[in-house]
Amino acid sequence: MPSPQAPPLGNRAVDPTAVRPPLDDATIERIEPAQLHARLAALRADGFTVLLDLGAVDYLDRRPRFDVIYHLLKLPLDATTPQKAGRPPRMRLLCGVDEGVKLQTATDLWPSADWAEREVFDLFGIIFEGHPDLRRIQMPNDWEGYPLRKDYPLRGPALEKTPRPEFALKSNLVAGTPASGKTAAALAKQIAKARGQSGA
Amino acid sequence: MALNVEQSGNSMILSLGPQHPSTHGVLQVLTQIEGETIVRADPEIGYLHTGIEKSAENLFWTQASTVIERMDYLSPLTNALCYILAVEKLLGVTDRIPERAQQLRVMLSELSRIASHCVWLGTGGIDLGAISPFFYAFDLRENILDLFEVSGGARMHPNYLRIGGLREDIPQGFLDRLDELIAKFPGRMRDLRKLLQNNPILQDRMVDVAILEPADALAWNITGPSLRASGIAYDVRKAYPYSGYEQYDFDVPTRTEGDAYARFLVRLDEMEQAMRIVEQARRKLVGGSVMIDDTKIAPPPKETIALSMEALIHHFKLVSESFRVPPGDVYQAVEGPRGELGYYLVSNGDNRPWRVRTRPPSMYNLQVLKKLAIGELIADMVVCIGSLDPVFGEVDR
Structure with missing residues (x-):
């Protein structure tokens, strides 16, 4: 049950990639789950040394339902002064994922993907195959449901699960x-x- | 719990935290030690998870900045600034923010950088047994919080920034108190440096401890002072200037050693650079409005509400249903005290954000503990944590 405070659902969950105004410094690319890992590996080899962030969005009524978003930064190792660092190119990969579709982990390319993937799994229920330690990170281990999904109520389950001593x-x-x-x-x-x- | 290891002869598992004075919040680190050497460290986070992103999705665009300020509670203004810049980008009003508002935003976010580094410095000293620097640092922080209090009405979470500018202009007397602080600052920094920088005990504890190689720093997604202490001069204020940072003259302090002491020195230098920016903003401060001239976003002036019905209706509309933001997604980053703080916002054209995703610098910086602590002594674990300067409101959100 969506909470009464949740924004109106239905066909209002738009895909921002369809309507996005040109706002960003980043190069934006949409990618299929099957090609994701190969593309990430190619970008890593191309000098995108930093996986800045990895997050997800639930579009609820859209197919595919989720977007997993990779923010990459091309920061060279010899950027020892602000002039040398300049304006490092940013890249944003959007990967549409439906419920039950598994993504391949990026932890082999960037170790920092570890906690980010665990968080996406914890809060959205998206599974990353090959992740060394995919378990909940923010919520307790025995939590049910994925809180950042749009059909998860704002207030969470009515009963507190943890029994008081x-x-x-x-x-x-x-x-x-x-x-x-x-x-x-x-x-x-x-x-x-x-x-x-x-x-x- | 999470640490499934085969117990070998000499190894022992020690749980540091979650309630431990030097974990700077509620962090549990499950460590496996052999003798005194750490062979494995597994940080457990989430003890402070409050679902701020979920809350923000259920609030108006204008209200969400209130909860977002609660993420990094040591520099709340930086969080609010980043979120507000992202919303302004989506609204397409970035170029129309008044000059005075931008200068005050820069001034306040640099002050909050100093205030945040003061906490790191004070508590970091306490971790190593140096009690007195704490009082010097917190006294300085207190002066800055006083400034937040006169401008925004609250010390910790002023909620002073608004989409489109600032809530109101700075009150009379603000600039005088700022001048007092600017005059006091160099002396106080000298004291702090004298107390800590050349202190042999502190150097013994920090030099060559927890070395972070530049390649590792990039692969582990480290940003901010911790990255710059490893020799990479990436600063969002220089790389992707916002709020007019390109007009200010400041250096990006870097070190090449990459150890805890280098991170310590970079932060100290950064405090001085931040004050340089504050001084410049103070000198350049222009007059004029602090709120965008756009009645779709800015509420009507308070004094008109009692006199004009239109203003009352306008105010009521903005408060009761806020404004709508054109659909789209945007990523905006600012240089927070801990590194690149980013917001990825998705709007579906409604008066509430569809998704508020934070790029929490603290979380990524803390994650490297898994690698950083290996091979260090168990006593140096507090140095590792302290030198990464995590804030758990932001790690767990």
Whole structure:
């Protein structure tokens, strides 16, 4: 269920590559998942030494649903002064990925892709084949769902999954304000409820 | 947890953090040590994940900068500036931002660079047992935060920058206090350098520790002072100038050693260069408006709201449904205190961003710890972390 605060869905999720105004310094290229790794390797060999960023966008109703975006920077090793560095060329690769399609990892080309790919996996559920250690990075390991997908609600699951330890519940009971019956009753009720959940 | 290793005879697994005074936030590093030497380090992040990108997607374009300021909480203005520049690029109004607003933006973002480096310097000193520099650095930072308070109303998250300019002009007395700070700064930097730079204990701890080779720095996507300490002079302010940075005269400090001490010196030099820019911005400061002359973006002046119905309606429309941004995607980068801070924004033509992707410099800088810490002593782990200067609000977002 999309959250009520989410932007309107449906056909409004446009593909920006179709309408993009000429805004950027970067060279922009769209690429198919099958050719992605070969193209990245070619660019790496061509002197794109830095994989500046790797992110994803969920277009929800579009096919393919996701875009994975690679920002590359051609920064030579001998750029020892700002003059020598100049304006290093930027490159942006957009790769459309549908649900269930796996991408090949870029960690063999740039080690920095490691955490970036883990984050895309964690928050969008896109799988990178050949990644040495593809597991959640921001969310807890037992989290369900992919929070940055557009159909994931803003507030997340209604119940907190992490059970509170027993002593924390007990200390609440003692440290609360039991004298006025109302608060104590409410507190006891809350604790009983929490216990019921944590015991389940 | 994540470190699945076969226990060999002498190795031992030590978990540093997540609650440890010298991890500069909530960072856990699972280290495998043999004797005192680190043979493997695996940083675990995500303890501070608050879903800021998701929140920003559900706010108006104007509101999103409020949560975005919370990412890098040591230099919130830089985050806001980068996001706002990206939105202005999408709106196509980059050339129409008033000169005064641009100069003040530059001035404030350089001040926040100094304030951020002050925290790094103070806490970095504490990591190594040097307590007194902390007070000198934080006193300087306090003066800068006071300036943020008079201009924006808050010390940590002033939320002073707006799409199209600034919220309001700087108040009377701001420039006098700035002049006091400019006069005080060189002396304070001398003190800090005296306390730390030639301190033999500090040098013992930092020289030749955690060396980052230039080729590795590029492959691991290091930017900012940490990259420049490895000899590569990449600075977004020089390479892709924004907000009129090309008009200011400043150097890009670099070192070639690539060790923790080089990163320390580069940051110290950077503070002085930042103050140079502040002085120039102060000298050049022109008069005029600080908000774009475009009623689609700029709210009407406060004093007109009580007098004119049109202004009231205009204000109400902007507050209740904001403005729409033409569809498209854009990447905008600025030079934050930790390196290239970038925003990749996607608009679908609505009044909320479709996607706000941050390029967090801290996260990429921290990632190299996996390589940097290998072969160092366990005691040098705090030097490794401190010299990379991560901010966990930004690493985890």
